[in-house]
Amino acid sequence: MYTPEYLEDFTIRVFEKMGCSKEDATAAAKVFIAAELNGLPSHGMLRIKDYFQLWQAERINVKPNIRIVHESPSTAVVDGDGAIGMIAATRSMEIAIEKAKVAGTGWVSTRGSNHYGIAGYYSKMALEHDMIGICMTIANPVVAPTWSVTPMLGTNPIAVAIPSKSYPPFVADFSTTPIARGKLAVAGKKGEKVPLGYVQDKYGNPSDNPDIIKEGGSMLTLGGSYEHGSHKGYCLSAIVDIFSCVLSGANFGPFCPPSVAYLPLKDEKVGEGTGHFFGAMRIDAFQEKDAFLSQMDKWIETFKSAKPGVGHERVLIPGEPEMERQERILNEGISIIEPIQKEMKEIADSLNLEFQVGM
Amino acid sequence: MYTPEYLEDFTIRVFEKMGCSKEDATAAAKVFIAAELNGLPSHGMLRIKDYFQLWQAERINVKPNIRIVHESPSTAVVDGDGAIGMIAATRSMEIAIEKAKVAGTGWVSTRGSNHYGIAGYYSKMALEHDMIGICMTIANPVVAPTWSVTPMLGTNPIAVAIPSKSYPPFVADFSTTPIARGKLAVAGKKGEKVPLGYVQDKYGNPSDNPDIIKEGGSMLTLGGSYEHGSHKGYCLSAIVDIFSCVLSGANFGPFCPPSVAYLPLKDEKVGEGTGHFFGAMRIDAFQEKDAFLSQMDKWIETFKSAKPGVGHERVLIPGEPEMERQERILNEGISIIEPIQKEMKEIADSLNLEFQVGM
Numbered sequence: 001m002y003t004p005e006y007l008e009d010f011t012i013r014v015f016e017k018m019g020c021s022k023e024d025a026t027a028a029a030k031v032f033i034a035a036e037l038n039g040l041p042s043h044g045m046l047r048i049k050d051y052f053q054l055w056q057a058e059r060i061n062v063k064p065n066i067r068i069v070h071e072s073p074s075t076a077v078v079d080g081d082g083a084i085g086m087i088a089a090t091r092s093m094e095i096a097i098e099k100a101k102v103a104g105t106g107w108v109s110t111r112g113s114n115h116y117g118i119a120g121y122y123s124k125m126a127l128e129h130d131m132i133g134i135c136m137t138i139a140n141p142v143v144a145p146t147w148s149v150t151p152m153l154g155t156n157p158i159a160v161a162i163p164s165k166s167y168p169p170f171v172a173d174f175s176t177t178p179i180a181r182g183k184l185a186v187a188g189k190k191g192e193k194v195p196l197g198y199v200q201d202k203y204g205n206p207s208d209n210p211d212i213i214k215e216g217g218s219m220l221t222l223g224g225s226y227e228h229g230s231h232k233g234y235c236l237s238a239i240v241d242i243f244s245c246v247l248s249g250a251n252f253g254p255f256c257p258p259s260v261a262y263l264p265l266k267d268e269k270v271g272e273g274t275g276h277f278f279g280a281m282r283i284d285a286f287q288e289k290d291a292f293l294s295q296m297d298k299w300i301e302t303f304k305s306a307k308p309g310v311g312h313e314r315v316l317i318p319g320e321p322e323m324e325r326q327e328r329i330l331n332e333g334i335s336i337i338e339p340i341q342k343e344m345k346e347i348a349d350s351l352n353l354e355f356q357v358g359m
Numbered sequence: 360m361y362t363p364e365y366l367e368d369f370t371i372r373v374f375e376k377m378g379c380s381k382e383d384a385t386a387a388a389k390v391f392i393a394a395e396l397n398g399l400p401s402h403g404m405l406r407i408k409d410y411f412q413l414w415q416a417e418r419i420n421v422k423p424n425i426r427i428v429h430e431s432p433s434t435a436v437v438d439g440d441g442a443i444g445m446i447a448a449t450r451s452m453e454i455a456i457e458k459a460k461v462a463g464t465g466w467v468s469t470r471g472s473n474h475y476g477i478a479g480y481y482s483k484m485a486l487e488h489d490m491i492g493i494c495m496t497i498a499n500p501v502v503a504p505t506w507s508v509t510p511m512l513g514t515n516p517i518a519v520a521i522p523s524k525s526y527p528p529f530v531a532d533f534s535t536t537p538i539a540r541g542k543l544a545v546a547g548k549k550g551e552k553v554p555l556g557y558v559q560d561k562y563g564n565p566s567d568n569p570d571i572i573k574e575g576g577s578m579l580t581l582g583g584s585y586e587h588g589s590h591k592g593y594c595l596s597a598i599v600d601i602f603s604c605v606l607s608g609a610n611f612g613p614f615c616p617p618s619v620a621y622l623p624l625k626d627e628k629v630g631e632g633t634g635h636f637f638g639a640m641r642i643d644a645f646q647e648k649d650a651f652l653s654q655m656d657k658w659i660e661t662f663k664s665a666k667p668g669v670g671h672e673r674v675l676i677p678g679e680p681e682m683e684r685q686e687r688i689l690n691e692g693i694s695i696i697e698p699i700q701k702e703m704k705e706i707a708d709s710l711n712l713e714f715q716v717g718m
Contacts, residue, residue: 073432228556316504
């Protein structure tokens with residue numbers, strides 16, 4: 001088991017060796033560690049190799065000039081200048097928060113970025129400022145719009161964090177597909193079948209084969225079938241795409257640049273890099289702060305009091321499962337599976353860094 | 360077949376007879392007619408009786424003092440003072456648009472309102488100002504959070520309207536459930552079964568009986584089952600609830616006041632009336648307007664070019680089906696089913712108005 005401190009320190013050193021400033025490397029490392037602590041290893045140490053290889057391929061900018069290129073009192077478009085996604089996203093959310101301090105709310109659409117890890121991290125940055133945080137991003141196009149077979153959208157997640165007085169914050173962080181891409185990949189590796197409604201074959205027939213997307217198939221939007229409202233998931237995913245990319249001038253939908261170096265850059269560009277969208281709403285721009293926080297307590301208590309259905313013992317508030325996993329992981333330490341440890345050791349060796357395998 | 364003008368004129372007269380000002384009556388009538396023109400009769404003439412009966416029961420305020428009770432440069436909380444929902448909502452969206460003109464974006468959370476008809480109407484108000492419009496509302500609690508059997512949430516719709524240069528606007532307007540409440544009711548009246556994933560019985564077992572909600576059952580959130588991501592639909596619906604009601608001080612979740620007079624007011628109040636949430640984002644607060652509109656054209660062309668799957672001839676852009684229905688209805692006229700015509704005639708008689716049955 002690794003401590004968060006050990007892994008954060010290692011991650012900072014990796015990014016510093018790539019050429020990032022201490023400040024940028026630290027900002028990026030915090031997002032990787034947050035994913036591990038939230039029990040989402042698919043966005044944790046696993047992804048360091050992706051960034052290492054993008055750096056080797058000279059497809060990321062470790063000395064970016066991240067800047068506002070257009071703004072109004074409550075909005076900004078940020079150009080990430082090809083930065084590591086976590087760095088561009090952290091800076092963008094800070095700008096949204098600064099805007100909100102003055103204008104009541106702040107909204108930032110970011111272009112020229114890359115894969116930014118877990119959306120929930122940025123939405124939660126707003127909480128310590130007594131704000132509601134919102135965050136969205138596009139991702140590799142593997143999802144087909146309803147009635148189509150062309151992968152045009154990513155799993156395009158949405159995260160919203162809302163503070164309360166006495167309880168952990170409400171934190172919704174979810175992809176706009178029935179299942180996250182990482183979980184589908186895991187089922188594929190295990191050779192398991194998946195329920196109908198996750199994926200379709202290249203003709204648009206329902207499929208239970210998680211690897212069908214390697215054979216021209218595609219993931220389906222939240223709802224899973226038109227009958228069950230997949231067109232609503234398509235709407236959601238499209239909104240994330242437009243807010244993140246058309247508002248900022250990034251590569252929307254099928255033009256999203258790959259987040260891994262083994263996939264070639266696309267022939268056609270319609271904008272700059274990957275796009276995200278951030279929002280911060282100051283609580284006291286709507287309500288006296290304490291009144292709002294007390295009412296959120298009442299909201300949480302009300303929903304926790306819902307009667308569980310057969311086979312369930314309790315009803316969850318969004319964010320509770322991640323919070324409980326984090327408590328457990330903080331106690332037990334972070335477990336890194338062996339193949340990932342091996343990758344980290346290889347990266348360490350090639351950068352002349354220490355990494356202890358088998359902790 | 361009725362003309363939109365005839366029905367709008369009739370609706371204005373009904374609301375004027377109830378005591379509304381000409382301006383308020385006109386604002387309300389426009390939303391009713393928009394529902395009919397969009398081919399959504401469940402939110403059209405059918406609902407006039409609901410408001411007529413709420414007025415008879417003295418449960419709406421026809422002379423409301425709709426006002427801002429809290430604000431910042433980009434936000435406001437609006438108190439609807441018990442107004443007809445369409446009037447409070449129209450005023451609230453106007454305020455969001457005014458805020459956006461100055462601050463780049465405008466965000467309004469509204470309390471003390473009532474059922475406001477179709478969400479898409481208000482989001483589309485932003486389009487003529489070269490803005491993106493956003494709108495959400497709570498509704499009667501008939502939807503259970505994932506893993507629970509207690510109806511705590513409404514079908515809580517979200518609407519987002521985005522302008523383009525050469526095409527009809529992108530207009531997403533969808534409930535956060537697999538199916539809208541009205542369609543479920545229709546299936547019940549026809550004695551039809553519905554697919555699993557729409558509703559559950561009072562114990563939480565899947566059900567294909569659309570009338571099960573009259574026997575202690577509940578509707579399910581978008582996703583339909585946990586396996587298919589219903590917790591994501593729960594997150595979405597909860598976000599709509601909190602933005603509409605906790606930010607404004609309205610009655611959240613299970614405390615949402617009934618939108619019909621035959622249901623008694625609830626014993627417990629946690630705020631004022633029904634809540635909604637509105638947003639307006641000025642395009643040129645993010646991008647030069649023409650550049651954005653051209654890029655939206657490219658977005659629409661890209662998604663229209665997606666290859667249709669088996670059994671489908673084309674891929675839709677959100678808003679297209681409603682737009683096509685509207686073109687047809689504008690040509691053919693508005694068809695009102697006989698029972699609703701009868702209700703309208705009864706209302707006309709009791710208010711000393713003319714209404715011609717059988718047009």
